[in-house]
Amino acid sequence: MALAIRDVTEHDLDAVLALNNAAGQSILALDAAQLRYFFERADYFRVAEIDGHLAGFLIALREGGDYHSPNYRWFSEHYPAFVYIDRIVIANAYRRHGLGRIFYCDVTSYAEVRVPLLACEVFLEPRDDVVVLFHGTYGFQEVGQQRMASQERQVSLLAKDLPSYAYVRDTWLEHGGLPDVPWLAERHRLLPTNQPRRHAGERHA
Template sequence: MALAIRDVREHDLDAVLALNNTAGRSILALDAERLRYFYEQADYFRVAEIDGHLAGFLIALRDGRDYSSPNYLWFSEHYPAFVYIDRIVIANAYRRHGLGRIFYCDVNSYAEVRVPLLTCEVFLEPADDVVVLFHGTYGFQEVGQQRMGERGPQVSLLAKDLPSYTYVRDTYLENENSGLPDLPWLAGRDLPLANQDAKARRLAGERRS
């Protein structure tokens, strides 16, 4: 079994949309417009490919994005800097292969050199003890709860401290030679060309902070 975790490509989007919308009640449905937003704006959007087949994906955004998700907005109101996991989906045929943990290790590695906090939410309605246990064993703690809209589900808002960030910030991000080393595993996602200016402004702001 050949596994690759890589940045999403435009030709993946139809398969990602189909996978998302057949994932069940615990994953909110997407339309093509919302998925295009993620493709153009998400700081982290990676897929798992097994033997050439799309096996899953994870989408995450940093603070400061123009994103209307009530859970993302909750974290924006409470924390100045974070990476927010919007969704993770694993295809039925590839569950129980450890892909969830592989994705979480990967997004953790992305986040811990950029921000002090990794965040997400889990649905409490319907309750899923396996999902709650998964996040608990990975170091997430509940920092709040809210209902998504008047009739939406109750969710538990989770956060995981990233202690490595302090060292990275002091050594690289706030050093006079600011910036992470130019290594492939430290590189951020190459957003579509239309968003390169916004990415450049973000990086410039980080170097000045």
């Protein structure tokens, strides 16, 4: 089995949209315009490809964006810098095989050299104990709850401290930035002309 975790491409979008909207009630549905927003704006948008087939994806955004998700806005109001996992979807054929942990390791690797906190939420209605346990064993702790008015569902807001960030900040981010190597690079994405590309370590109010 050949597994690749890579940045999304435009050619992946139809398959990503279909996978998202087949995921059931644990993942909010998307339309093409919403997915295009993520393609253009998300700081982290990677897919898992197994033997040439799209097996899953994860989308995450940093602070300072114009994303109107109530959960993203909650973290924006409570933390100055973070990477927020908006969604992770694994195709049915590849679930329960550790692909979620691989994605979380990868997004953690992305986040810990840029921000001190990794954030996400899980639905409590209906509650999925496997999902709750997964996040707990991966080091997330509940930092709040809120009810999503549009969905009328309670969510648990989770955060994980990234202790490596302080070392990276003091060693590199405050002294010229991260080394110029491929695994530390930002993804290539389309941005509106009035939104500059953000570099590691920058904060936006």
